[in-house]
Amino acid sequence: MRTIPVLSELMSKWGIKEFDLVRIHLRDGTVLDGVVLPRPGVGDPNVLILKLDNGYNVGIHASNIEKVEVRGGHVESKSAVSIPIGQFVKAESTGLPRVRLVATGGTIMSKVDYRTGAVYPSFSLEDLYAMYPEVKGIADIELLNLMAIFSEDMTPRRWAEIAEAAYRAFLDGVSGVVVLHGTDTMHYTAAALSFAIRNPPQAQ
Numbered sequence: 001m002r003t004i005p006v007l008s009e010l011m012s013k014w015g016i017k018e019f020d021l022v023r024i025h026l027r028d029g030t031v032l033d034g035v036v037l038p039r040p041g042v043g044d045p046n047v048l049i050l051k052l053d054n055g056y057n058v059g060i061h062a063s064n065i066e067k068v069e070v071r072g073g074h075v076e077s078k079s080a081v082s083i084p085i086g087q088f089v090k091a092e093s094t095g096l097p098r099v100r101l102v103a104t105g106g107t108i109m110s111k112v113d114y115r116t117g118a119v120y121p122s123f124s125l126e127d128l129y130a131m132y133p134e135v136k137g138i139a140d141i142e143l144l145n146l147m148a149i150f151s152e153d154m155t156p157r158r159w160a161e162i163a164e165a166a167y168r169a170f171l172d173g174v175s176g177v178v179v180l181h182g183t184d185t186m187h188y189t190a191a192a193l194s195f196a197i198r199n200p201p202q203a204q
Helices: 007-014 125-131 133-137 156-171 186-196
Strands: 020-026 031-036 047-052 057-061 065-074 088-090 098-105 110-112 119-121 140-149 176-180
Touching: 007 047, 007 065, 020 047, 031 057, 098 156, 140 156, 156 176, 156 186
Parallel strands: 098 140, 098 176
Antiparallel strands: 020 031, 020 065, 031 047, 047 057, 088 140, 110 119
16 A cells, blocks of 8 residues: 655655745646745645746645655745724715625735735725726725735635625615635635525615
8 A cells, every 4th residue: 555645754755845946846847847836724734836837836745745845945035915994984975875895805905925926815895996996886895804814715604704894884874895805715604694594674
């Protein structure tokens, strides 16, 4: 029976760290060049995340890796920008319908670190709102920074937080709530919210 390699031990053996520029040789003969990225908090711990030179990310299981070469120096990571969690901004009323944006993180609320190709939750809702000023003619936008996580880190407890924030928005009389969310688990959150908020209060 073949033993499954432990990625952390192999990285130590190969002498590589997060943000190293590497060349990976797979057992099937494929060769991949890229930057080793930090792993998300969930998922298979034996999968190496690599930012390819073409900009795409791939996950490679340790059992498929033949050897790894360090191509160059360590690429310094740009630290994530702190955004004020829980901050609420209410737009000046113009008589248009009130819509509350609830930010949870994900790529839509992230900025790219061009030195590594990695993305970090670092956009404030104010930044996003400033990028699309045309929405000012559609609704009075209220901005709530609820959390700043990637969708792979979403949990049932987080679903409850989102549902509570959305329900409170409806109690406050908004016409609609838009949840800004990462792509990977968006459908799970949408399903959870459909059960959590079956009969939202009607806007006043």
